Amino acid sequence: MSVKVEVIEGGVPHQKILIAGLVLAVIGLYLSYLNVIVGTQMFAFFGGLAAIAALVWGSHTIKVLASYGIGTGVPSAGMIAFGSGVIAFLFATKYGVLAPIVAIVLAAVIGAILGYLANEVLSMHIPVMIKSLTEMAVVGALSLMGFSAMITGSFAFSPQGSFIFSLTTGSVKVLGMSLPSYQSSYIGGALIATVFLLGAIAIQHGFNACLGPGWKQDRMLMLVAECGFLSMMMCAIMSVALISLAAAILSFIVGLLGWYYTYTKYIELSKRDAAAWLDAKPIPEVEGH
Amino acid sequence: MDNIVFSIGITALAGALATVAGAAEDVESDIGSQGDPNSQVQLAPQMGYIHRIYNKAIAGEPPAWGLWIALGAGIAWAFMAMQINPILAIVLGAGLATFVQGVYSTTAYLGRTASLSKFGQPVYIDIIKSMTTVTMAHAFVAIFATVTLCHLMNAALGHPFPLPLLGLVWGIALGAAGSATGNPYYGKERQYQTQNFGAGVPISASGNIVRYAEAGERNSLDNGFFTAKLGGPASGVCFGLIVFLELWRTVLFEKIGAGWGAIIVGVIIILIFTIIDRYIEVWARKNYGPYTKPEETSS
Amino acid sequence: MSALGGAKPAGGSTGIAPVPTLISLVIFVIIFAIMYMYGGSLGVTALIGIVIGGLLIGFGVHFVPVGGAPAAMGQAPGIATGVAMLAAGGGLAGLFGGAWAASQGTLVAVVTGAIGGGLMLAITCFFVNFVYIYGMGIPAASGKVKKDPITGDSQPEYKSQGTEGHGLPFVSFVGGVIGGILGGAGGTLIYLMLLDVYNASLPGVMKATAVQVEPIAVSLAGMFAIGMFLVIAVLAAYNITGTIEGPHDPKFKRFPRALIASAVASALCGVAAIMLVMV
Numbered sequence: 001m002s003v004k005v006e007v008i009e010g011g012v013p014h015q016k017i018l019i020a021g022l023v024l025a026v027i028g029l030y031l032s033y034l035n036v037i038v039g040t041q042m043f044a045f046f047g048g049l050a051a052i053a054a055l056v057w058g059s060h061t062i063k064v065l066a067s068y069g070i071g072t073g074v075p076s077a078g079m080i081a082f083g084s085g086v087i088a089f090l091f092a093t094k095y096g097v098l099a100p101i102v103a104i105v106l107a108a109v110i111g112a113i114l115g116y117l118a119n120e121v122l123s124m125h126i127p128v129m130i131k132s133l134t135e136m137a138v139v140g141a142l143s144l145m146g147f148s149a150m151i152t153g154s155f156a157f158s159p160q161g162s163f164i165f166s167l168t169t170g171s172v173k174v175l176g177m178s179l180p181s182y183q184s185s186y187i188g189g190a191l192i193a194t195v196f197l198l199g200a201i202a203i204q205h206g207f208n209a210c211l212g213p214g215w216k217q218d219r220m221l222m223l224v225a226e227c228g229f230l231s232m233m234m235c236a237i238m239s240v241a242l243i244s245l246a247a248a249i250l251s252f253i254v255g256l257l258g259w260y261y262t263y264t265k266y267i268e269l270s271k272r273d274a275a276a277w278l279d280a281k282p283i284p285e286v287e288g289h
Numbered sequence: 290m291d292n293i294v295f296s297i298g299i300t301a302l303a304g305a306l307a308t309v310a311g312a313a314e315d316v317e318s319d320i321g322s323q324g325d326p327n328s329q330v331q332l333a334p335q336m337g338y339i340h341r342i343y344n345k346a347i348a349g350e351p352p353a354w355g356l357w358i359a360l361g362a363g364i365a366w367a368f369m370a371m372q373i374n375p376i377l378a379i380v381l382g383a384g385l386a387t388f389v390q391g392v393y394s395t396t397a398y399l400g401r402t403a404s405l406s407k408f409g410q411p412v413y414i415d416i417i418k419s420m421t422t423v424t425m426a427h428a429f430v431a432i433f434a435t436v437t438l439c440h441l442m443n444a445a446l447g448h449p450f451p452l453p454l455l456g457l458v459w460g461i462a463l464g465a466a467g468s469a470t471g472n473p474y475y476g477k478e479r480q481y482q483t484q485n486f487g488a489g490v491p492i493s494a495s496g497n498i499v500r501y502a503e504a505g506e507r508n509s510l511d512n513g514f515f516t517a518k519l520g521g522p523a524s525g526v527c528f529g530l531i532v533f534l535e536l537w538r539t540v541l542f543e544k545i546g547a548g549w550g551a552i553i554v555g556v557i558i559i560l561i562f563t564i565i566d567r568y569i570e571v572w573a574r575k576n577y578g579p580y581t582k583p584e585e586t587s588s
Numbered sequence: 589m590s591a592l593g594g595a596k597p598a599g600g601s602t603g604i605a606p607v608p609t610l611i612s613l614v615i616f617v618i619i620f621a622i623m624y625m626y627g628g629s630l631g632v633t634a635l636i637g638i639v640i641g642g643l644l645i646g647f648g649v650h651f652v653p654v655g656g657a658p659a660a661m662g663q664a665p666g667i668a669t670g671v672a673m674l675a676a677g678g679g680l681a682g683l684f685g686g687a688w689a690a691s692q693g694t695l696v697a698v699v700t701g702a703i704g705g706g707l708m709l710a711i712t713c714f715f716v717n718f719v720y721i722y723g724m725g726i727p728a729a730s731g732k733v734k735k736d737p738i739t740g741d742s743q744p745e746y747k748s749q750g751t752e753g754h755g756l757p758f759v760s761f762v763g764g765v766i767g768g769i770l771g772g773a774g775g776t777l778i779y780l781m782l783l784d785v786y787n788a789s790l791p792g793v794m795k796a797t798a799v800q801v802e803p804i805a806v807s808l809a810g811m812f813a814i815g816m817f818l819v820i821a822v823l824a825a826y827n828i829t830g831t832i833e834g835p836h837d838p839k840f841k842r843f844p845r846a847l848i849a850s851a852v853a854s855a856l857c858g859v860a861a862i863m864l865v866m867v
Contacts (some may be wrong), residue, residue, distance in 0.1 A: 046557040075348035076672050076822045083818035084857070086811060091860045100417040106860065113856055114819065117849040120608030122827045157864075158794055168794065168804050170370070182796065188453035188803035194363030194810055197457060201348055201393075209346055209397040212331070212404025219403065223396055224752060230392055233358060237385065241367035263392070270399040276411035283339050283506055284411065325660040325668045351673035448688050449806045457814065458680040464678025465669060470715040472668035476660030478724050487660030487725035491750025507669040516695060519723045527715040531708050535681065538707075539688060539700075548689055548696035555703035566717055566761050567739075573720075573727035576747060579745035 011217035014064055020133065022104075025050045025142045029100045032149040036097075041153040041165065041247035044113065045254045048235060051146030051260075052228030058139030059206040059224040061219075065132035073209070077136065080206035082196055084110045084133075085140020089148070092141065093157040093167055100155070102218060103141040111137030139203065147231065148197045150251055151239040152186045170242055184241070191238055198234060202227035219269040226266050229259035247254025296540040299445045303438040304533025307463075310434035312517075312525030314463055315471035316353060317481075319520060320420060320513040321345035321394060321505035323353065324468045326476030329498050331401060334410035336496035341413055343509040344401045345394045350472075353393075354464030355457055357428060359580040361386035361436040362456025369452075374480045375440060390432075391425045420509050438532065446540065455457055459532070466531060467524040474520030479512050487577060534558055603843045612852045619855045627866045630788065634781040635858050641777035642820050642854025643847055648770025649675045649824035650843045652709065653760035653834040658752070665730050665753040665760060665833050667716050672818070672825040674712075675771050679817055681708035682772020683779055687810065690780060698776050705772020706765045713756055713764040720755040728755030733836050738762060751852050753833075763834030778854070781810035782861055789865035812861040819852050819857060 028050025034043040062077050088110055092103035119264030132192070146205035149155040153165040170185035182188045210216070232255035240248040271277050276284070322330045323345045330342045347353045365382030369375055395417050402412045439455040442448045448455065456466075480498045481490045502511050538558065542550035650677050655666025667674060682713045686701025720726045729746035730736065731753030736743060738759045747753045756764070786805035791798050827846040828839045 005749065075352050078348070079352065079672065079818045080822040083815040083822070086815040087857045087860045090808065090812070091864050094864060110856055110860070114823070114853060116608070117612065117852055118823060118826050120605060121612055121845050121852075122823065123603075123605060123845070124826060182794075182800050183803040184761045185804070187807050187811075188451070189366050189370065190451040190807040190811065191363050191366065192807070193453040193457040193814070194359045196811070196815075197352070197359045197460075201352060201356045204348060205393065205397070208348060209400035210404055212401060213335075214404040214406045214407075215477060216404075219400070223400060226396060227393070230389060234385065238363055238367040241370040260723060263396075266396060267399065270403040270412065271383065273403040273406055274399075274412040275406035275409050278411045278413050280415040281411075281413070282343060283500065284409070302635050325657040325712065326842035328657040329661065329682045341716045349670045349673055351669065351677055448684070449690070450684070450687060450810055451803065451807055454807060454810050454814075455684070459683050460811045461673065462677045462681045465674050466708075466712050466715075468669040469667045469674065469712045470719055472660040473662060473716070474719050474723050477662040477726075481661065485748075488748035489754045490725060491664055491748075492658075492752075495663075495748055497663070520719065521745050523715055523719055523723070527711055531681065531711050534711070535685060535704055535707060539685065543689070543692075548692040548700065551689070552696070552699050552703050555700075555707055559703070563761065564767070566710075566756075567713045567758055568716060569721050570728050570755075570758060570761075574741065574746065577725060577727050 002185060013156070014060055017057050017060045021053050022138070024053035025146065026100055028053060029142070029145060029149060029155065032155070033097060035153050041243040042250060044150045044153045044239065044243060044247050045251040047146040047149030047155070048232035048255060051143040051150070051199070052225055052232065054139045054142040054146065055203050055228045056221055056224045058143070058203045059220065060134055061132050061135045061139065062204055062222065063207045064128055065126070067232060068126045068128065074208040075204050078200040079228070080114070080133065081136035081140040081203060082144065082200040084114055084137040085144055086192070086196055088137060089141040089144040092145070093155055096156050100145060103145055104138050107141040108134050111135070114252055120226065140199065143199045143203070144192070144195060147193065147235050148186060150232070151195070151235050151242055152249040153247065165243065179223045186242060194238065195235065198231040202231050214273055216269070216273055219266065219273060222262055222266045226262035228257060229255050229262055233259055293540070296446060299441050300533060300536040300540050303441050303536055304529050306434040306438040307532035308525040308529030310419050310431045310438070310463060310525070311467055312521040313427045313431035313434070313527030314467040315524035316513055316517050316521040317424050317431060318467065319471060319475040319516040320427065320509045322509055322512070323347060324350045325472050326480060326494065329476065329480050329496060332496040333498050333563055334405050334408040337408070338452060338497060338499040338500060339410055339417060341506050341508050342498070343416055344398050344514070345424070346401050347393045349464070350468035351461045351464035354467070355460035357386045357390050358435045358439070358460030358463065359453055359456040360389060361432045362439055363453040364378045365440070366452040377464070379433065379436050380541055383436055386432050387425050387429040390428045391421050394421050394424055401434040416508065419489055423510060423513065435459055442536070446536065462531065463528055464527040470524040470527045471516065471520040474523070475512065475516050479515050488580065562581070603716060606834070607847055608764040612848050616852050616855055619859050623859050623862065630785065631862050631866060634785045634862055635855060637781035638778050638816070638858035639851050639854050640819050641774040641781070642816065642850045644770045644774030644777065645679060645817055645820045646824045646846045646850025647843060648679070649821050650828060650832060650840055650846065651763040651770065652678070652832070653763050653837055654831055656831045659754070662720070662724065662726055662748070663751045664755040664831070665728070665757065666831065667713070667756070667764070670825070671828065671830060671832065672821040675767060675821045676817060678705045678768035679723040679771030679775040679821070680718030680814065682768065682865045683775040683813060686772065686776025687779055690783060694780050695840055697780055698773050698822050700741045701776025702769040702773035705768035706776045707768070708836060709768030714763045717756050717761070726754050728757045730760070730833060730836070732833050732838065737836050759836050761833035766835070775813055778816055778858070779809050779813035782862060785862050786865060794863050797826055812857070816854055816857045820853055823853055
């Protein structure tokens with residue numbers, strides 16, 4: 001692909017997106033923790049919103065990193081973000097209420113060391129490499145945590161006190177009775193694998209789909225939000241198996257509304273930026289060809 | 290004995306499903322123009338060749354297919370955990386995953402094309418309407434077949450991984466096999482049909498893709514007709530053989546020699562493929578001959 | 589995307605920078621010290637296995653012949669897809685086989701995983717050549733060497749005009765199979781090490797029987813193994829800037845520094861994965 005990727009000009013500066021994404025993601029995660037405090041599951045959808053905030057930030061990080069040309073495709077950046085993020089996320093879940101903070105710290109450490117390895121040991125010498133991989137590992141961990149909290153109602157590894165919902169608990173209905181089961185839980189059923197890829201594709205799709213000379217920041221960020229809400233809808237459907245129907249429907253409706261808004265908005269922005277918007281028209285005559 | 294016969298039946302079924310999935314996967318990605326050949330669809334307008342080809346840039350094929358399959362498997366798993374019949378659960382999972390694939394396709398086309406506005410490449414709404422639905426149909430076939438074979442591995446053959454994890458593993462393998470086999474056929478043979486047959490595309494010709502059909506202007510459905518004849522089936526046989534031979538050697542020979550039986554059979558299969566590969570490589574060198582005279586100077 | 593890397597100046601040298609290597613080794617030792625403090629000998633043994641697995645993956649990626657976008661047009665030799673994901677495709681297919689054979693002991697499972705990965709890439713590489721030869725009428729030719737190091741076939745005159753070569757010469761095919769074998773073995777080894785740790789510790793942590801927690805142990809080990817595989821494969825792909833022809837490619841000589849990076853990265857990820865059930 002010989003698209004020359006320019007360094008960002010104009011638009012919201014990266015620092016602002018970083019802070020907004022981080023703060024919103026942490027707030028969203030703690031709002032979903034209200035589940036444990038109040039003893040309900042209706043706040044699960046805040047986890048999805050937290051994940052979307054993190055994804056929007058992460059996609060902009062990919063844009064910054066990819067401006068330097070990293071040698072492999074944009075998608076690999078999403079893979080390394082979630083590959084390192086999933087490790088930090090799972091480790092952090094055992095700290096209960098402190099999980100988001102532990103995840104951020106551990107992911108930052110892992111990301112920084114990976115960035116150092118890439119930059120110095122593998123001699124890539126990209127100025128933003130360490131910073132970008134640090135950010136992306138944090139984004140990976142936070143978005144996984146957000147979607148996980150949305151699907152299970154909690155981001156704790158095992159049940160906390162009387163709140164029985166966690167990443168490793170689930171239930172099977174046998175003859176009308178509900179029995180606890182590890183096998184039909186979020187981790188036991190490996191739904192985390194699905195969430196892993198939902199996030200890893202969503203984070204890179206914004207930049208990968210919008211790259212080119214006509215790249216616009218608002219269009220890319222809108223697309224990432226759209227991917228996030230789409231992922232949220234799918235997570236809501238999967239969450240029916242693990243949390244109450246009402247909570248899952250609430251998450252789905254929030255996701256659907258967000259998706260509809262961002263999708264129509266994204267189409268509008270594409271219409272704004274496109275050279276022409278044609279329906280069943282031939283290739284326009286261009287001189288010389 | 291019954292157990293072995295049952296397992297072999299499942300293995301054959303899984304191999305057949307994988308073949309269907311591989312063929313559908315490759316045709317889907319060729320109609321959508323996904324993966325590495327898409328670099329030329331992206332490049333063409335920059336060289337002044339405005340075209341009416343789909344530009345569905347959703348990651349590479351392996352990660353994208355990893356998502357579609359893992360998503361189908363995850364949703365199917367969730368429905369099965371709710372005691373819904375597995376077949377219905379897999380159909381629902383595949384349907385929802387196909388919806389996600391369709392949405393990603395449209396956003397990718399709009400995004401890439403809008404970013405090419407500087408070169409005058411217009412967005413064609415009719416392309417989105419007619420091609421997206423066709424790619425979604427192929428995607429549904431591939432997702433349904435692959436999720437089903439993952440379910441067979443888990444439920445009938447007793448693989449320890451849960452369904453979504455198997456979906457991730459085989460989704461990435463499906464994308465890797467399909468893109469490796471199918472990409473050159475679409476990228477060289479179809480996009481550059483006007484270039485010399487039997488030779489690679491000269492780098493100087495990059496971007497000059499074929500944009501006109503026998504009558505009218507070529508669109509991506511024409512590419513689907515073409516690649517469905519060789520690239521698609523080849524990808525299907527490739528993925529089908531991977532799944533079938535992997536299961537077959539385990540199911541039949543795992544018990545022999547405490548696991549070493551399956552390993553020895555695996556080594557033999559690898560050697561057979563190595564010999565066939567060497568044979569066709571030499572065959573091609575002999576029959577097609579060199580492009581230029583051999584250099585006499587030894588260096 | 590490979591053209592993004594084509595004009596890239598970084599990553600051009602093949603040498604190892606001494607200071608970063610030293611710092612990496614210090615990090616490596618610190619990680620092992622932490623592991624020993626909290627995990628004892630069980631943790632350290634598992635971590636050693638994980639590091640060996642990481643080294644196998646990082647080394648294996650260098651063998652897989654990937655040409656990226658130009659390969660799809662017959663402009664460059666190799667397989668037309670991304671190197672990290674192709675290695676993952678082979679390695680995870682190996683992990684599938686290895687996980688299936690987990691009950692038959694570590695050695696059998698790791699070898700089964702290795703053969704699974706090799707099988708996947710052998711079939712894929714064969715079909716690449718099949719499509720090139722019978723679909724497009726193009727013989728295989730390498731752009732980087734004059735003679736195939738294994739068969740001794742001369743290459744330059746089989747290279748069509750204006751290209752860097754195409755298809756998979758025999759050495760690339762063998763490289764692909766070796767890459768699949770190493771990747772499959774590495775992924776399986778990481779999975780088995782983690783599975784042992786989880787099977788031993790999870791019942792105590794979760795206050796449940798070993799049978800009850802088995803699905804959790806399998807899923808956690810599988811997910812961590814996939815996560816680590818992707819991290820190491822992407823780092824190795826950065827090292828070769830996205831494309832390589834196989835073991836005969838000059839870029840192959842860069843592998844020592846990828847081994848350092850893989851060792852530290854796998855130790856780092858491994859310590860977090862093990863400590864999940866230790867502290």
